[in-house]
Amino acid sequence: MTSVTMTVNGKAASGDVPGETLLSDFLREHLRLTGTHVGCDTSQCGACVVHVDGKAVKSCTVLAASLDGAEVTTVEGLANGELHPMQVAFNENHGLQCGFCTPGMIMSGIDMINRYKAEGKELTDDAIRHELEGNICRCTGYHNIVRSIKDAAASM
Amino acid sequence: MYAVNYHKPASIEDAVAAIGGADEAKILAGGQTLLPTMKQHLAAPSDVIDIRGIGGMTDIAVRGDTVTIGAAATHAAVAGSNEVGSVCPALAALAAGIGDPAVRHMGTIGGSIANNDPAADYPAGLLALGATIVTNNREIAADEFFTGMFTTALEDGEIITAINVSAPGKAAYAKFRNPASRYAMVGVFVAKTGDGARVAVTGAGEDGVFRHDGLEQALGTNWSPDAVDAVAVSADGLMSDIHASADYRAHLIKVMAKRAVAAAG
Ligand SMILES: Cc1cc2nc3c(=O)[nH]c(=O)nc-3n(C[C@H](O)[C@H](O)[C@H](O)COP(=O)(O)OP(=O)(O)OC[C@H]3O[C@@H](n4cnc5c(N)ncnc54)[C@H](O)[C@@H]3O)c2cc1C
Ligand code: FES
Numbered sequence A: 001m002t003s004v005t006m007t008v009n010g011k012a013a014s015g016d017v018p019g020e021t022l023l024s025d026f027l028r029e030h031l032r033l034t035g036t037h038v039g040c041d042t043s044q045c046g047a048c049v050v051h052v053d054g055k056a057v058k059s060c061t062v063l064a065a066s067l068d069g070a071e072v073t074t075v076e077g078l079a080n081g082e083l084h085p086m087q088v089a090f091n092e093n094h095g096l097q098c099g100f101c102t103p104g105m106i107m108s109g110i111d112m113i114n115r116y117k118a119e120g121k122e123l124t125d126d127a128i129r130h131e132l133e134g135n136i137c138r139c140t141g142y143h144n145i146v147r148s149i150k151d152a153a154a155s156m
Numbered sequence B: 001m002y003a004v005n006y007h008k009p010a011s012i013e014d015a016v017a018a019i020g021g022a023d024e025a026k027i028l029a030g031g032q033t034l035l036p037t038m039k040q041h042l043a044a045p046s047d048v049i050d051i052r053g054i055g056g057m058t059d060i061a062v063r064g065d066t067v068t069i070g071a072a073a074t075h076a077a078v079a080g081s082n083e084v085g086s087v088c089p090a091l092a093a094l095a096a097g098i099g100d101p102a103v104r105h106m107g108t109i110g111g112s113i114a115n116n117d118p119a120a121d122y123p124a125g126l127l128a129l130g131a132t133i134v135t136n137n138r139e140i141a142a143d144e145f146f147t148g149m150f151t152t153a154l155e156d157g158e159i160i161t162a163i164n165v166s167a168p169g170k171a172a173y174a175k176f177r178n179p180a181s182r183y184a185m186v187g188v189f190v191a192k193t194g195d196g197a198r199v200a201v202t203g204a205g206e207d208g209v210f211r212h213d214g215l216e217q218a219l220g221t222n223w224s225p226d227a228v229d230a231v232a233v234s235a236d237g238l239m240s241d242i243h244a245s246a247d248y249r250a251h252l253i254k255v256m257a258k259r260a261v262a263a264a265g
């Protein structure tokens, strides 16, 4: 067991976790934050993407024990009274169908916009598609996801 | 995943002690290869030793014409590093093309070369650039380091601490991605150095990354994409799998070599 204390969505979360506990399991099973989805066993689908210290990572491929002192944001931590602009954009642009991939898409979308803004680079449609290489959607065909992210970029 | 004990030592000495004290220890860096392998029960260490808490492991610094990259520097850190960009922009560009953004936020240069996946990108870059791999015990030339598919010159428990890369005259990497995995179906890194041309190929060889004599000779005499045309690239020793036959890979080696030389200018 390793004792960890991290900040999850602005609140302190601690626990004694076995070494093998993945961040996705810690979030879903220990904290009951089931907005983070687990879609694969191979680190490829991106449904589990959360932010650790402001960066998008696949929570199924990080050990919870390694995150003592880290700041974690999940899809549940975005809305603050009102929906986050990315959530609004997915809603308005029909950026989801079954919704399984959506938490990961939203967290990856916010991460790419933050990075492109920080570097002063333009987030073109092409760039959005490349940035989504680690997020798989089996429903939408991606067009509306790209539109949603583009729309959110304008209002974030 | 099987049960595992997690350690995060703050020094090399503590890491070595933790490795020595475990039944079967595995070094953990970004976890982007080790954790998926453990999830699939292809690896079942008793203990993982996380090296990311060791001081200096993520530092990147330039001295003269050489950049020293800490083994735990992430792909995103290398891609965005002004220091790496000033010594070898081609290496920064290679890092920017690994996997996807979330993988680049976690995966490290040390983990990539220790794993020596036959389709990984860094082995081609470091071999073509004649990099030096620094461990807790010694320095190993890239030519001696990559010894075969998923194997390296590392001893059991030896820890890579840094990688030294000196500025090439010209360099570039061209990668033909497997569209599903993002790994290289074939990747060719070309470097024009004081001792002539060095050309390293990943994604293709049955024994992992390798240098190509014919391409090196041709480009050593005439550094231009046209020089690649006259070189015969044999399919012997190349991989055949569901993604590509050995012949197709042999063809791709020439195409990628040409693209790389054209990009290097
Ligand atoms: C979806 C996906 C896509 C990917 N696409 C690509 C790609 O396009 N190209 C590519 O090259 N790679 C790709 N990768 C692999 C990725 O780059 C990994 O990050 C990398 O191969 C391993 O680095 P790591 O830091 O995650 O190492 P870990 O997974 O932590 O460790 C890997 C191995 O190296 C050992 N190790 C780690 N650090 C050290 C050290 N300092 N000293 C000694 N041994 C050490 C570990 O014990 C382990 O055996 C991809 C991975 C994923 C999940
Ligand atoms: S569940 Fe994490 S990448 Fe698929």
Ligand code: FES
Pocket: A095, A096, A097, A098, A099, A100, A101, A102, A136, A137, A138, A139, A140
């Ligand atoms: S909306 Fe169903 S997987 Fe993307």
